[in-house]
Amino acid sequence: MAAVDRPVMKPRPVYLNLFAIRMPLPAVVSILHRASGALMFAVGIPLVLCTLQRALASPESWAEMRQVFQSPLAKVITVVLAWAFIHHLFAGIRHVLMDVHVGVDLASARRSAAAALVLAIVVTLAIAVRLW
Numbered sequence: 001m002a003a004v005d006r007p008v009m010k011p012r013p014v015y016l017n018l019f020a021i022r023m024p025l026p027a028v029v030s031i032l033h034r035a036s037g038a039l040m041f042a043v044g045i046p047l048v049l050c051t052l053q054r055a056l057a058s059p060e061s062w063a064e065m066r067q068v069f070q071s072p073l074a075k076v077i078t079v080v081l082a083w084a085f086i087h088h089l090f091a092g093i094r095h096v097l098m099d100v101h102v103g104v105d106l107a108s109a110r111r112s113a114a115a116a117l118v119l120a121i122v123v124t125l126a127i128a129v130r131l132w
Contacts, residue, residue, distance in 0.1 A: 033091035
């Protein structure tokens, strides 16, 4: 029977509301792992390379960069990028452990996801306190 000829049991949704779907914690950590990697790639690497270039250019340009990093906006960006790096690190360690079949059952996966999320937030808060 062709796909067109088959009767539809339930009407398909008109739209998919992603905010109404309750995702499990391991899925949220996995999505944040991808988002943090994209954030580091799109913003973090260019910022670090620009800072390094300015640091190596001259002492005056490095002093200008240090002045730029004293602004509150730059500190917020630094904290967000620090979170991205730390979360990506902890979630990456979690994914590597799961690749070697450590913690793949449901209870362990939930605990490791919660641990990665909480550790990333705690370490990021410690960095934010130190930065300000």
